Amino acid sequence: MVKLRFKKICLIFILSILIASSFINPVLAFSDYEQDVAQRIYQDLAQQYRIKEFEQNSLEYKTLKKLEANIIHPKFKEEEFRLHYIDDKLINAYYIGDGNIMIFRGLLEKLESEAQLAALISHEMGHAVNEHLSEDLERNLGLSLLNLLFNHFTDNQYQTITNIAQNLIANGYSREQERESDIYGFDLMLRSDYNPQALVELMQIFAKNSKNNKLLEFTQTHPIPESRIEYLEKRIGKQQNKKEKALQIAKEKDETERIEIKTNKKQTKNFTNQIISFAYPQSWQLKKEKNLTAEMEFKYSLQTEEARGEIFLLDLTKKEFMQTAAKQFNFESLRAVEKGFEIKKEKLSQAKLNIYRLQIAKGDKVGLKYFISPKDKQLMLNFDFRVKIKELNQFDKKIKTLIDSLDYK
Incomplete structure (x- = not known):
């Protein structure tokens, strides 16, 4: 009886393994x-x-x-x-x-x-x-x-x-x-x-x-049955309504963006040197700082009502490790987690740019980092800001407008 029970248990065990596999x-x-x-x-x-x-x-x-x-x-x-x-x-x-x-x-x-x-x-x-x-x-x-x-x-x-x-x-x-x-x-x-x-x-x-x-x-x-034609026509009607609504939203967004662009042109300054150019808000105060490493092409500190931080450009061919924006992005993400920050990672790449956004938060402190590289050059533009929480969304929009104006020479 014990042997028979043992055989049954073995059989169930073997079948379980086979089914799982x-x-x-x-x-x-x-x-x-x-x-x-x-x-x-x-x-x-x-x-x-x-x-x-x-x-x-x-x-x-x-x-x-x-x-x-x-x-x-x-x-x-x-x-x-x-x-x-x-x-x-x-x-x-x-x-x-x-x-x-x-x-x-x-x-x-x-x-x-x-x-x-x-x-x-x-x-x-x-x-x-x-x-x-x-x-x-x-x-x-x-x-x-x-x-x-x-x-x-x-x-x-x-x-x-x-x-x-x-x-x-x-x-x-x-x-x-x-x-x-x-x-x-x-x-x-x-x-x-x-x-x-x-x-x-x-x-x-x-x-x-x-x-x-x-x-x-x-x-x-x-x-x-006629019901097949009926529910297909209803589904098509719903799809058309969605499409029309999406087109209307896109049209309204486009009109809003045109107004913002016209306004922004009057409220921006241009940064340009032999490597890069971009437009930034007139209210921003950029101050040139000393280059700290061999790979650093330039560094500017930034002070605004919403945020403080720095903007700097690295020549990745001169770096000994983390020679890509993606590697730097992942390294900074891991380091933030180790320090107990909550993080939010995004890849916002465009046709010509690899763009990585890292948002870190701890209590009421929010940090915003961007790592931006052209796909055909070994350069990386870094943004590193401390932002007021209530100003985060508005400040982020300004950063994205700046990115849209970026031109690597």
Whole structure:
């Protein structure tokens, strides 16, 4: 009895390790059994129809790749999808697993634009990313935990899975699954710079031709209730409202910035030497200080109503360690933490500049440090200020305006 109990404990322990290890391994987007099912379904289709993959110079292939490049789901963003052409008048398309999307000639001939093609492909991608086929297989087969973890099936089980998968595809996905794919397709089209209105147009094409017997095949696998068109139109309306609001905010911001720029031009001084130039507020008092190290090109102390500190420029080619702005930024961050300061780190890089901002705080004391390097020169401009808390936001805006005026010669 003790031996039997010990064996059970050992078995549970071993299974626990195996299950845990399966979660440590990288998760595959397409499971082994899905890959096998897709291969078998493809072979069955190939016996009935002439199938070929779209060529790389075709619109269909380019549209697929454009959509594929904008997948952000961590499990699928590195996966490759394949688009297959079935030369038959049937009006249908479906996802068979393992990244394979099948489109019939009859359906392609109904499409009127690239955006409608993108709508169709992105919708089928939605079935893949939402794992609808695997979801249905697991529900219909009642696959065990170990089956799913280790993809362990007999040949007979694989054939059963394939048969069920074919029936699932033939009978279509649930309305909830179709809705999930519509929404995924909508978002993917937006990220890929396609107008999602094409999804509605696609549905309308099907609705318009619903009496066509050739469409029966598609509507069986992709039910198209009026509600699908309705919620897509509502989603498009919400998106347009967001876009219009964002444009209005951007316009108001632009107008505000223009006013500020005009005002600032009257309220700034120019700093210039043989290395660098920038504009700074007239209220700032800069005082030249002695260079303390060989790599220091210049140093100025600063005193304003809001802050006190210093501005200095380093020639990084003369430094023996921490020869980049990033290294200096990380070093100062670690040193601040060691001294008990709370820190906030930001990278604010521009096209020509690497910009690192470090905010440190302890009690009512706030320090603000900037490390700024041109991407094509080994120079680093440093700002090191002590700022009044209530003046921090306004002072930070002035620093960013100064940075925008920076010009390395």
